[in-house]
Amino acid sequence: MNNISEIQTILDQIKTEALSSFDLAPEVIENITFAPSPDLKLGDLGFPCFSLAKSMRKAPAMIAKDIAAAINADDHDIIAEVLPVGPYVNFKYARGVVSEKVVAAALDSSDYGKGVYEKPEKWMVEFSAPNTNKPQHLGHVRNDLLGASVSSILKFAGHDVVRVNLINDRGIHICKSMLAYQRFGEGKTPESESIKGDHFVGDYYVMFDKIFTEEYESWLESDVAEAKFQEWQKGRKEKEREADKTPKKSFQKSYKDTFFNTESEIGGAAKDMLIKWEEGDTEVRGLWNLMNTWVFKGFDETYESLGVVFEHVYRESETYLLGKDIVNKGVERGVFKTIEGGAIACDLETVGLKGEKILQRSNGTSVYMTQDLGTALARFEEYEMDHMVYVVGDEQDYHFKVLFAILEALDPKLANRMKHLSYGMVLLPEGKMKSREGKVVDADDLIEQMHVLAHESVEERYPDLDEVEKRKRSVAIGNAALKFYILDFNPKTTVTFDPKKSIAFEGRTGPYCLYSYARIQSIGRKVGGWPELSEEEREAALSALGTDVEMQLVNELTDWPRMVQLSARLMDPSKITEQLYKLCKAFSTMYNDNDHRIKDIEGPRRDGLLLLTEAVAKTLKTGLDVIGIEALNEM
């Protein structure tokens, strides 16, 4: 099916063969898995026998002995020795043979670890999904990088992948920045102010919020507000009221939306603008188009510097009406129902959840969920993909649970084909990021800052380089640092980002991987190119490998295809970063070891070490490419 490394396939066969002579259920055999041994002295890897104790009615240590005895190491060229170690059956590799197979596999394939399926599955991955009222921040960067790398990992694992973006370009929040610009823009443009388009528009969004907040705060001083407050207090449950030590503050918070929708002048103006937008008012649409052009240009720059690409970009202004007829048909089919007041809802009890979800308001307009339903069904029809992945933050876990349940109710064939790749928020040491209050790590600023820091680093280490080369390296190093940092977290982890110390260039980082790669390239140059050998010579060279240090590196190479598959299955890029780091670490250990200095070694072993080194470089480059990091030949 796919090329999980040859070694693992052979080992699995040996295990299955050995165990099949003991009259065990297939799933019992399946459940026994190899793990690297904690100490190379005990063997290179092994499997535990605890779970066999019940069905075989014997102590695990006895079982391990019996199984070990049942395997004849001489029958398998990759195995030198099989030995029971307590309750474990441990295997010692015929190191030369294993090295030969693994390194040859890594060298001969242009993309070692790539999965190959006879019939690849088709996946659609939706990610990024920005709003057009403000520039992207670090949270979006996490989304962008996760979406892009998971897409790329799925592709590398052997699937067909379509990357899509859904830009949120309509709604009241969009009108806020439009209104502020209309009133205070004075005809300025991003060009006239020399500001990136999305930042330009974002500034008006912040301005709107500032004006609205001022309006609200001055209203709160009024007698009307006091009366509203008293009324609100009376309406509360007694317990709540007594427990609340700062009722004014609570009122201020809870009434803000109501104020926006009723009393607020600027709020009302924004709402009027939204109505005009929906009516297709020429002036409003014109302004909307103009500001969109600015924002999209800004977004494109950000995507380009992150290396993010989409096959298809959807806009909510084009999709927001989708789903309306699905809702109506759903009522006819009895999947949805009309409730009191005329709204349409889905009874979530019928899909295994609680409560009900409104899909159409009593005034006939649709809600967010409705367009998600419509968009999903339209996409399945258009692309006929096997799987749909939504890369969206974990605060929307419930939304997607409901969405998937309703979609399944509408079309049972969609069951288990939709996945929410839910990832944790990025917090600052002082808490959540807030665009409206300017408490954000801006994406463009961050990227720029990485380049500046990388440049300082290059300047310090290699002051004699010409400026063009310094720039080139700074960009590559800065991007590598940022991407590796973000992707090295498990997606579901809530990240605390400290601007002052989070992203480093040393230790387990992107630059460390680039550095390892550059070092290897330097070796290649020093020896006048990698050895080009005949079949026999190569086999002899690779078979000469076998020290612990060399095997550690060979083992990491062996693991690479497995980790790729694991990363794809879990949709977790951190499995890739982890394995790349391990590869670099094992290489660096060898590089610094006195007994493994290639320049001091002669004969086939020298060639063997060179080929192993070359294989590491090839795998590294492939792996870095999968997560969108550009390797450097010199650093």
Add this chain to the structure above:
RNA sequence: GCACUCAUAGCUCAGUUGGAUAGAGCAACGGCCUUCUAAGCCGUGGGUCGCAGGUUCGAAUCCUGCUGAGUGUACCA
């Protein structure tokens, strides 16, 4: 109130889905550049895996309760 998620070294995080002695990086301390790039390597110290029970031959991992943090729970998007 209810639902979901999380709690592991001073800090930031892993822990391959229940297996061998819980691991990295940073920070601290000690070594290694006339020898293939020191963005590196080697070593030392640092843990009651939030607390209390339970299941299991075996639990950081599964179950229950408690404590603490986050998120969600709209005819918002």
